[in-house]
Amino acid sequence: MDFEFTAEQKLIYDTARQFCDKELIPHEALLERTGELPHELDLEIRRRGMEIGLHACNMPESVGGGGLNCVSMTLVEKGLSRASTALAECVRRPNNILAACEGEQVAHFLEPVMRGEKRECIAMSEPDAGSDLRGMKTRAVKDGSDWVINGTKHFIGYARRSQFVILFAVTGEDQTPTGIKKRISCFLVDLDAPGLVVAKGYEQLGHRGHSNDILHFDNVRVGGWQMVGEEGDGFKVVNEWLGAGRLSVAAVCQARAERAFEVAADYAAQRRQFGQPIGKFQGIGFPLADMAIDIRLGDLLLMNTAWRVDQNYPSIAQDCAMAKVWCSEMLGRVADQAIQTCGGMGLMTDLPLERIYRDARAERIWEGTSEIQRHIISRELMRERGA
Known part of the structure; x- marks a missing residue:
């Protein structure tokens, strides 16, 4: 069995670790002292990460990403994650779900993320639904070609620093041999949409600068084009x-x-x-x-x-x-x-x-x-x- 990394993989890890040592770790004291990551610093670290090819290195080459395989991407994560989470997250590794964007989603969501202009967060957990995802209560109801969303999500990392959310919501129910099961679907929702409120989350143990925000959806209307995949494909x-x-x-x-x-x-x-x-x-x-x-x-x-x-x-x-x-x-x-x-x-x-x-x-x-x-x-x- 060959446990040796390739020369390219060694370079990838060394690049990520050196970036961490030089650009991230020096800011840990500030982050611990203030509990907040300055927005300007976030953008500057993101810019420097883009200059050396670390931005979106997990995304497929077909959408403009680095196309790293899992071994190489794991080495990047190891290299960057010696620093505080909030600092390591400045170097964006977008959620892989975005690679499934199609049609209008590409120009509105995916491409700005790949250019470093937008940031996404992901919303699954709710006050009454954590490990049991089928217990979620946030619902999206069809209204013509649109969907109207109501509910609350919490523990949403970096929502206040994001421009849109990858949202999972109930869109229906199916009768199965084991009982009724909720259909879960995935949507991409702009965080400035009317009726959507981003609230400050809870004070937490550790992870200074990592926010856990709350999202309130009150008759938030989204277009049918904002659904990722087919209706009910959320799981x-x-x-x-x-x-x-x-x-x-x-x-x-x-x-x-x-x-x-x-x-x-x-x-x-x-x-x-x-x-x-x-x-x-x-x-x-x-x-x-x-x-x-x-x-x-x-x-x-x-x-x-x-x-x-x-x-x-x-x-x-x-x-x-x-x-x-x-x-x-x-x-x-x-x-x-x-x-x-x-x-x-x-x-x-x-x-x-x-x-x-x-x-x-x-x-x-x-x-x-x-x-x-x-x-x-x-x-x-x-x-x-x-x-």
Whole structure:
């Protein structure tokens, strides 16, 4: 088995990591201090990312993107995600759903995103519907050639910095052998549409500068041309996107764990007590060894999953779920032990560990909780056995 990256893949990772070190990490202190990312800084980082080809590198070449495969894109995510989420998100990797734009959607939504002029957010979660997407209550009702939307979405990342939303809403119901099931459809909706209110979301643990906004739809009218795919195809669209999203979370977690470990290992090599570096004491050295093992396993699982995506393996949902569970939970363990290794200094803002520790907690929840990922994995295990 060949685990070696190609020269191009090495260059891709080095480019992303160097961009992160030079253009993103220096702004972390500002972000932590103010809790807000200045709009001008967001645009400047986006511009610089476009100059070196990082903008939209996940999108197909047919729509003007970089056309990177999953392995290469995972390396980009790892390189950029050593920094705070809000900073890494300035370098746009648009939602892959937009590649399905057709007709009028191309000029109005897709092309401005590819030029860096517009930004999208995605709205699925609701106050009463998180993991259970079919429990969503936001509805779109047909009115002539238009659709009229009512409902509320929350936990919407960066809605206040976006120009339109990829919205999932109920468009009907079907009677099935197991009962009534809601039909879910996908729409592209301008955030300045009459009746649509973007409200500030909740105060949150960690991830300074990452907003979780609320969208209120009050008789918002959209044209039939704004529906992505066919009516009722929402779950198909979601499932095609969720795997990539979960793998992206795994890559973020892997990058943060590696950075936390580097800080802790360097500290253990330099900090001296009782006449020698503290890393030579088993109480410090053995946990470092466990962290190194955890990180190596995470990297192998992450990159193997990305490779399997590129090879069109049939069990990708299960593979992505495994990668997200392991990497997100591993990050929590590594961040905690990294702080323990550094003692009192680990709690101080002089080191990035306390931020990484705070930020790590959300990774086990968004893009599907660890419990949902384990459900996906166990369900596939039973299916393979005919149960």
